[in-house]
Amino acid sequence: MTIIELKKTLTFQPEIDMCVSSCIKNVLDSQFHSKRYSLKKINKCLRYINCLGVGLDSINNLNELLNKDKIYVFQKDEESNNIKSIERLIERKIYPIVIFPLKDYEKWKNDKTRVYSDGDENTYHFLVVVGIDRKDEIVYVFDPIKNKYRDYDKEPYDKITFSKFYNVWVHEEDILYPIIWFERKNDNLNIDPQQKTVIDKFDKSSRQVDNNAK
Amino acid sequence: MLNKQKIEKNILKKVKRYVSREIGTNVILKNPELVSGKNTIIADLNISKPKIIYDDKTKERYIKFLRYDNVTKVEFSLDKSGIKMNISRTKLSDMIKKKEGRRRRKIEDLILNNIYSQIIDISLIKTNLRPIYVILTEIFYDRKLSLDKINKYPNKERLQKYIKFLTDSEIIRKNSVGDYVQGNIPIELQSALKNKDEEEVLKHTFGYIVKEGRKYLKEELHLYMVESYLKIITIYYYCFSAEDKLLKVDNSSYLQEYKNTYNTRINETKFISYLSDLANIGVLKREHNLYYGNECIKKAIHIA
Numbered sequence: 001m002t003i004i005e006l007k008k009t010l011t012f013q014p015e016i017d018m019c020v021s022s023c024i025k026n027v028l029d030s031q032f033h034s035k036r037y038s039l040k041k042i043n044k045c046l047r048y049i050n051c052l053g054v055g056l057d058s059i060n061n062l063n064e065l066l067n068k069d070k071i072y073v074f075q076k077d078e079e080s081n082n083i084k085s086i087e088r089l090i091e092r093k094i095y096p097i098v099i100f101p102l103k104d105y106e107k108w109k110n111d112k113t114r115v116y117s118d119g120d121e122n123t124y125h126f127l128v129v130v131g132i133d134r135k136d137e138i139v140y141v142f143d144p145i146k147n148k149y150r151d152y153d154k155e156p157y158d159k160i161t162f163s164k165f166y167n168v169w170v171h172e173e174d175i176l177y178p179i180i181w182f183e184r185k186n187d188n189l190n191i192d193p194q195q196k197t198v199i200d201k202f203d204k205s206s207r208q209v210d211n212n213a214k
Numbered sequence: 215m216l217n218k219q220k221i222e223k224n225i226l227k228k229v230k231r232y233v234s235r236e237i238g239t240n241v242i243l244k245n246p247e248l249v250s251g252k253n254t255i256i257a258d259l260n261i262s263k264p265k266i267i268y269d270d271k272t273k274e275r276y277i278k279f280l281r282y283d284n285v286t287k288v289e290f291s292l293d294k295s296g297i298k299m300n301i302s303r304t305k306l307s308d309m310i311k312k313k314e315g316r317r318r319r320k321i322e323d324l325i326l327n328n329i330y331s332q333i334i335d336i337s338l339i340k341t342n343l344r345p346i347y348v349i350l351t352e353i354f355y356d357r358k359l360s361l362d363k364i365n366k367y368p369n370k371e372r373l374q375k376y377i378k379f380l381t382d383s384e385i386i387r388k389n390s391v392g393d394y395v396q397g398n399i400p401i402e403l404q405s406a407l408k409n410k411d412e413e414e415v416l417k418h419t420f421g422y423i424v425k426e427g428r429k430y431l432k433e434e435l436h437l438y439m440v441e442s443y444l445k446i447i448t449i450y451y452y453c454f455s456a457e458d459k460l461l462k463v464d465n466s467s468y469l470q471e472y473k474n475t476y477n478t479r480i481n482e483t484k485f486i487s488y489l490s491d492l493a494n495i496g497v498l499k500r501e502h503n504l505y506y507g508n509e510c511i512k513k514a515i516h517i518a
Contacts, residue, residue, distance in 0.1 A: 016264045017240060049303055051263060051310040052238030102264055105277055112274040116456050121262040121279050124239045145266065149273045 002090050003131030003140055003157075006030045010156065011039065012146035017053035019126040021046055022144035024062065026128055027095040027182055032071060041065060053123065056099075059180060070185040077178035083139065083162055087132045089181055096129045098141070099177040104168040108160045111147060124177070130157055137162040222248050229255050229290045232297040237306070240264070244283075253292040259285050261310050267454055267471075271462040271504055278456050282313045318475075321515055322448045326428065328514050330421035332495045333443060339424075342439035343431075345376045346423060349394070353386055354416045359394040375435065383427055385419060446488050447497055449475055450507050451515055460512060462504040465489065 007030045013022035021042040028037045045065045046054045062073045076085065089096045100108070102125040103117035131140035140157045169177055226246055233243050246257035261282040268275050286309050289300040326333075333339060340347060352359040359377075367373045377394060380386045387397040400419045407415055424431070424440050431437045449472045454461045463471075469485050472478075493500035497508060 016266055017238075047303070049238065049307045051240065051261065051307045051314075052303055053240045055234070055236040055238050057235040102277065103279075112272070114274065114276050116276065116278040118279070118281070120242060120260075121264075122234055122239050122242055123262060123264050123279070124234075147275055148268065149275075 001133040
């Protein structure tokens, strides 16, 4: 079993649609030990607007903020995504961020949470994966929605079985939601040639990174 | 034909992806239509805004989605450079905020329709609307408010403003000698409320003024007390009621939601005393330090 602990001071989302920025903040704080990136700065970069949330492509804008520290964002949005893809990142001490539909929250959350949904909602919920237990087939995640009745000192992470994880991770036509992660350029950046990151398509600076990696 | 359908399906897929990738994931695309001969799609945008609430008694958590349909009609045009939407995200967000405000005001109106005769039992509201109450009691119990009395009133100008409001609302009218007497509304209320005594009619007349004159009382007479209570009640039914549930919430959860929704400040002690007043008249219910809603009001809002 591999668990990479997040920093003790966890950032919980102050608004329901700030899960993206809160996950990113936790990852940047823990993976790069950097306090430079406030939630405010991250939200600004993501073009967060209350009511609308964040468009998934705006995650690529983070490169503008992070390039100074040679940190880059990656998204893997492929049919070949699976728990093994997540595990490989965890083994390299990289926190993968995964996306679930918010309407499926009660399917994996083992607490007293009920969702009232009419099935039409698109809202995503972002989670940080902190560990994988292949023997017991469990994924450990940090959920940035704080439950005011939970003792996070005792139980900071949620456990999701592999089967449940796949069940909520799949969206249209059996394709899994993307995996997002961050890497520093100096950290032996090794990009799978098959892997198409969304940044390749949209961001000039990321194209440069990809070329360097090749 | 088949090819055309395939192209249309492909364009639609691209626009749907664009919405979640570029606009935001709380946005739902509805009724998309391809404009013939153009690479343009016109569609309605719905919003589904999630909200987390707690039942402080059972310690259960609920995620509900506040849904706003037909926020606006938008046009997506596709060309080689990509997809463009004809309104900005900022403008869309403003539209949603307006829609949220309108939804809350509608709930406020529906609530007021159901509780106006009870809310005037709150002593702070009575005090706030005292000049109106004074005029009404004169007219109900002394049968008239004489010109002589009006002239002796210390703040005559202010009193005249209330009299004008009550006259325009047909609560009172001027008789042939210049005194003020009961107008059409109390007479109609009296006949509608058969077997009710004068005090009951006075109470309903007062409630009627609060309901029908709400905007005027706030904007022109600057009497805000009804608004303050109404907003506190509305928060409950807007935020803490969910389909089959009337959640039990403590003071601090209630206060936090009030502050967040109305983006306003209020002293905590004052807020708790308002909650207590509302529980005393039965608009909210109380169980130790927990507050919850009234099933009848919830139903009335739901039906409307």
